Amino acid sequence: MKLGVLKEQGIHRVAFIPSAAKKLKALDLELYFEADAGLKSSIEDQEYLDQGWEKKERSWILSQSDILATVKPLEAEELNQLKSGSVYISMMKPYENSPVSQQVKGMDIKAFSMDMIPRSTLAQSVDILSSMASLAGYKAVILAAERLPKIFPMMMTAAGTIRPTKVLILGAGVAGLQAIATARRLGAIVEVFDVRPAVKEEVQSLGAKFVEVEGAQDSKDAGGYAIEQTEEYKQKQAKLIQERAAKSDIIITTAQLRGKPAPLLIQKDTLDRMKQGSVVIDLAASSGGNCAMTEDQKTVHYKGVQIIGNSELADDMPNVSSELFSNNMVNYLKFLIKDGSLDLQNEITSNSLIN
Numbered sequence: 113m114k115l116g117v118l119k120e121q122g123i124h125r126v127a128f129i130p131s132a133a134k135k136l137k138a139l140d141l142e143l144y145f146e147a148d149a150g151l152k153s154s155i156e157d158q159e160y161l162d163q164g165w166e167k168k169e170r171s172w173i174l175s176q177s178d179i180l181a182t183v184k185p186l187e188a189e190e191l192n193q194l195k196s197g198s199v200y201i202s203m204m205k206p207y208e209n210s211p212v213s214q215q216v217k218g219m220d221i222k223a224f225s226m227d228m229i230p231r232s233t234l235a236q237s238v239d240i241l242s243s244m245a246s247l248a249g250y251k252a253v254i255l256a257a258e259r260l261p262k263i264f265p266m267m268m269t270a271a272g273t274i275r276p277t278k279v280l281i282l283g284a285g286v287a288g289l290q291a292i293a294t295a296r297r298l299g300a301i302v303e304v305f306d307v308r309p310a311v312k313e314e315v316q317s318l319g320a321k322f323v324e325v326e327g328a329q330d331s332k333d334a335g336g337y338a339i340e341q342t343e344e345y346k347q348k349q350a351k352l353i354q355e356r357a358a359k360s361d362i363i364i365t366t367a368q369l370r371g372k373p374a375p376l377l378i379q380k381d382t383l384d385r386m387k388q389g390s391v392v393i394d395l396a397a398s399s400g401g402n403c404a405m406t407e408d409q410k411t412v413h414y415k416g417v418q419i420i421g422n423s424e425l426a427d428d429m430p431n432v433s434s435e436l437f438s439n440n441m442v443n444y445l446k447f448l449i450k451d452g453s454l455d456l457q458n459e460i461t462s463n464s465l466i467n
């Protein structure tokens with residue numbers, strides 16, 4: 113079977129890095145790549161050639177690949193060029209009924225969406241959502257540190273003592289936990305909110321304070337994801353967040369509800385109370401944002417507070433995010449290809465098959 117790698121449009125990552133070749137060849141795959149496929153991830157064509165990949169035109173890869181994986185879903189016109197009966201793998205958000213997920217449903221291809229993989233122990237090696245969220249959580253802190261007119265650690269100098277920065281993190285999923293660890297490493301004091309009480313211990317073990325709000329709702333049917341909370345809970349939480357926000361220098365928000373708009377956790381009146389120079393990084397920006405002033409892919413300035421909306425921060429570190437994406441994809445193909453044919457019966461592939 114032929115496996116193709118394209119130069120992605122509008123982002124910096126690439127679906128497979130050159131060194132994936134060894135494991136892919138062990139699956140009996142022939143490997144092809146488009147010119148400059150890895151350039152934005154600091155990978156030159158020569159590295160693909162050295163590992164035994166063959167260079168082909170984009171149109172050839174689209175129409176001849178038996179297996180094609182992309183980080184960003186293809187546009188409608190290019191999807192239509194895929195070979196009949198081929199396998200297409202990407203992140204297609206079928207739980208939001210996205211246009212790409214609808215389009216592939218009418219096509220003569222097997223389409224797999226990596227964001228449908230269960231968040232189970234077995235699936236950890238293929239969990240692209242976690243890989244990207246981890247990197248985004250790290251980058252959110254680094255970006256905030258750069259924008260903040262202060263330093264993170266307490267510093268005692270002959271000229272006086274500088275107090276440590278206070279970071280508030282809303283949502284302690286994969287991104288939030290990595291943000292906590294990064295902010296703590298830089299010396300900040302960190303406070304955290306989450307509706308899942310199960311994360312309390314993890315938060316504390318990273319050296320942060322978990323702020324508890326009583327009455328959180330959980331659901332066993334949500335696959336580990338958070339669910340919408342009652343009005344009473346939301347009001348209690350908003351009051352506590354407002355109190356903590358007024359004392360914080362940085363807020364990093366990561367709270368998501370799968371398939372629904374992100375919960376609104378920072379209202380305008382909370383921003384009104386924040387200190388001059390404070391920074392809000394909203395990682396939930398693409399699903400509406402956790403902050404009332406968030407605009408996706410933009411920085412908004414409001415009364416001395418910067419609100420940065422960006423759900424794609426992993427793309428700002430394309431060399432490592434491509435490496436993790438590629439590793440996850442190789443592991444996924446090991447689940448998908450058994451003795452030269454497709455295994456659609458296992459937990460990983462059956463859950464991610466959307467057509």
Ligand code: NAD
Nearest residue numbers: 231232233283284285286306307308336338366367368375
């Ligand atoms: P996510 O991106 O869906 O949400 C981020 C965090 O925001 C979550 O912790 C969520 O509880 C929290 N949140 C949602 N609404 C909130 C609100 N109103 N106020 C405060 N916090 C709120 O989360 P994710 O990182 O993708 O993780 C989703 C689930 O998958 C979690 O249960 C996580 O433990 C689980 N997970 C499992 C594995 C594994 O075992 N392989 C790997 C990664 C994640």
